[in-house]
Amino acid sequence: MASSTNIKVVCRFRPQxxxxxxEGGDIVVAFDENLQTVQMKNSQAVSGPEKDGFTFxxxxxxxxxxxxxxxYGVKE
Incomplete structure (x- = not known):
């Protein structure tokens, strides 16, 4: 039996x-067009490596x- 050594790191966001x-909660993240990067909308409050977002x-x-x-996780 062949085993796959590929590991995929994904991020799933739930609806509000x-x-x-x-209560009028805001969505605090933004997604790039290629659906690989997530960034905090208020990036001025974020410092360090997180300020550029997270890539998956x-x-x-x-x-x-x-x-x-x-x-995506199993079949691709």
């Missing part, structure tokens, strides 16, 4: 829940269905 929506093999946006995450 009812309480967050009701793939970022899954809010509302992404679980099977899409699974398909």
């Amino acid at each position: 829940n009812a309480l967050e929506l009701r 093999d793939r970022v899954f946006l809010m509302g992404t269905k679980q099977h899409k995450v699974f398909d």
Whole structure:
């Protein structure tokens, strides 16, 4: 049996829940177009290596269905 040695690092963001929506919670992250980098919207408050964001093999946006995450992680 062949085993895969590839490791993928992904990040999945959940949609806001009812309480967050009701209280007007803000989404505090922004995603780049290639869906690999996440950055804090208020980057002035962030210092150090985090100020440029976090890079992943793939970022899954809010509302992404679980099977899409699974398909990427296991099937691709």
